[in-house]
Amino acid sequence: MDRVGDSSEGDAAVVFTDADAAALYDLVNPWDPERWPGDGFYDELVRAAGSVLDVGCGTGAMLRLAREHGHRGRLVGLDPDPAALARARRRADIEWVEGTASDARWDAAFDLATMTGHAFQCLVTDAELAASLAAVHSALRSGGRFAFETRHPQARAWEDWNPSAASDVVDAAGRALRLWHETESVIGEVVTFTGTTAAADGTVLRVDRTRLRFPAEAVLDAFLADAGFVIEARYGDWGGGPVTGTSREIITIARRR
Template sequence: MFSDADVAALYDLLNPWNPDRRSDARFYFPLVMAAESVLDVGCGTGAMLKLAREHGHRGRLVGLDPDCAALDRARLRADVEWTEGAAADAGNGAGFELATMTGHAFQNLLTDDELRTSLNAIHGGLRRGGRFAFETRHPQARAWEGWTSSNPDDVVNLVDEAGRALRYWHDVDSVVGDIVTIRGTVAQPDGTVLRVLSENLRFLDVAALNAFLVKAGFEIDAQYGDWDRGPITDDSREIITIACRR
């Protein structure tokens, strides 16, 4: 038995939020700490907002996620607001100074309608001058080609909070247009499968992404191809965006 709660705990082990060790956390954390109010869309277990509070953030921090098990884990810290819901549920008129979508959560918005509805909601949840910071993998890098158990860099061996030795890896089921369907497998070290986690990801290029943002009323303040704020080039693996509600 590998429960939803176990999956949420495993996520924290696989994705520790540490600005001293992770370049994406190092990018987002100063933005969060400088903003009076923050809405973290797709907050998961809430690691980023928890750390912000631990480091003295005194403003409003709200985490939004549809995953009940992840939110149960987030709610272990009560001085942050945790709300069950999708990006489309971002509160209109809430007046946030900053909205974020980290961990490539933006790629879980799959259809044009879902993208439009979600971006409109996030735009509506920001105050004038408020910013939306997020990232999506650049399709030109074809990251999915490395998501396979035959790639040693994609296989993780670890011990979870319950003391179980585990192995985790990905497989790609399909690539159809700009949608990639993957499986994450949680197994015992001998390969005995405990849980299979399916996910669909959308890979938008810069032009398509920016068209959605502009249609939702955003102006693009900056876009980067890496976490050191380098420009987007033919070798970029990321499209890191800061967009503004004017």
Template sequence: MIFADADAAALYDLMYPWDPERHPGDAFYDGLVTAAGAVLDVGCGTGSMLHRARERGHTGRLAGLDPDRAALERARRRTDVEWVEGVAADAAWDREFDLAVMASNAFQCLVDDDGLRASLAAIRAALRDGGLFAFETRHPQARAWEDWTPENAAEVVDVAGRALRVEHRVESVAGDVVTFTETVKDPDGAVLRVDRTSLRFLDAPELRAFLTGAGFAVEAQYGDWHRGPVTGESRIIVTLARRA
């Protein structure tokens, strides 16, 4: 059985549906998007956040950026949103958006200093003066990767009716970068697909330093989706920064 890129994109939507009624993180971003006239979703994936914004009556400009062609093909099912294939560092918008977001921990895909700085510079350039940049990352103190094991695999049935097992395995932890694999198997254990990903885990002061260096003013950092403070128990860091 072939498990193509398009299958992987569809599986993502099935496993991680965008639902502000059920997920407080989705509700957090949904509120920001609703209040903004022009929105750029960096790392938009299959476009679920912007799809919902249009469905709920957002009449302003909505644009999604992502390097994953298969994910963008799903996003492009809705044609009243701009969809751009590419990475943040190569974006060339100039003061066109009120809000830029990187949801679903997309910020953690920026794993090296040069790429992170280039991405922040491009995102800042895309924002109007005073524009807001919002994103979340997993707090390194929670060591989320320790739960990414085959024993914590998910059993799912995809849109084609196929029973699948999705498991994760950490390959390396090098400084603040964690590299892991996601493996999709059929019920008999046959491997259908293996994807490898590296994510960077930065703490709150490190995030502030990168943002300040890129010309942002950090407005707030929260330790949960209800705008509570970052504490020794926080599992996430939600950051709001404005173009200074």
């Protein structure tokens, strides 16, 4: 299942709180390297790195599982969502920091930085991209790697974000819910869409509006080069295949020069 709605901007009804939304995200998007190839891809990188900064860590599932599986190095999760971090902080032997990618203030502290779940696409403006990449670059040791993925714009994933693709779930509180996404606009590389959480009878409980950027490879590479990165690997799928005319993903491992 593709992970749509990796970041939200307000519009929340009080009847379905931020804490509820964070718990629901974990339910709908469980971190499972055995089941999801993308999770397995990052899990392997994290296990091999002595120190890891997970930018946009959300509820911290990736780092928590790494620690559970025996990772003994430094693990730090960075995210701007207090409700998500409240869930992450259930694991106290990992550092959890509130902030955005551009807020990162570490200096040559990590072997690996990650942005999973298409979180990189939440960097919408040129200024956000440049500042965030500069901060991640500074946080990495010389030769450190930055791994992330974006949806390939050629796949036009936003065309599948509509109420006809709604899903039904029962949350931890026992509430029957219906979830769907709906694209509002596509302007250049930026897609604006809403994510709706409703009761089973259709009563809307919460609407979150999100903007995501869908940069092409050439755009990504120009920003990475300007920030001092070189491309170490580039894949079009989680099995390690090349980017082709039918790829749905642009998966990048960049190295700090």
